[in-house]
Amino acid sequence: MKQASYSSYIAIALCTVVVLLLATAPVSTAVTCNAIQLSPCAGAIxxxxxxxxxxxSKIKEQKPCLCQYLKNPNLKxxxxTPNARNVARTCGTPFPKC
Known part of the structure; x- marks a missing residue:
């Protein structure tokens, strides 16, 4: 696969995730689940x-929401992914077992 095609695919995938996550409902009153909050992690993922x-800091903030994101087939x-798991581990946020 050409580099430009791969980059375009990633950009489209991230945009799709952002759009799908804008409608995510809050899990609790303390945390508003919104996967767009994880956009600072896009490069690392x-x-x-x-x-x-x-x-x-965003992964730690959104930790209560990770199971909800994993249950969404579009986000899962x-x-x-291995990179997402590595990012969570590097940030000191164990990947949830849902």
């Missing part, structure tokens, strides 16, 4: 770059 401090294929 789609490549092998280390997550930023902002990414880690992006959230349940």
């Amino acid at each position: 789609t490549s092998s770059t280390p997550p930023s401090k902002l990414c880690c 294929k992006l959230v349940n």
Whole structure:
């Protein structure tokens, strides 16, 4: 696959995730589940770059929502990847067992 095609695929996939996640309902009153909040992690999830401090803070903030994201078939294929698991582990947020 050509590099430009792969980059385009990733960009389209991330945009799709953002659109789908904008309608995500809150899990509790303390945390509003909104996967768009994880956008600072997009680079770390789609490549092998280390997550930023902002990414880690957002993962910790959205931790109560991760099972909800994993249950969404449109999000699961992006959230349940080896890179996403590595980012969560690097940030000190164990990947949930749902």
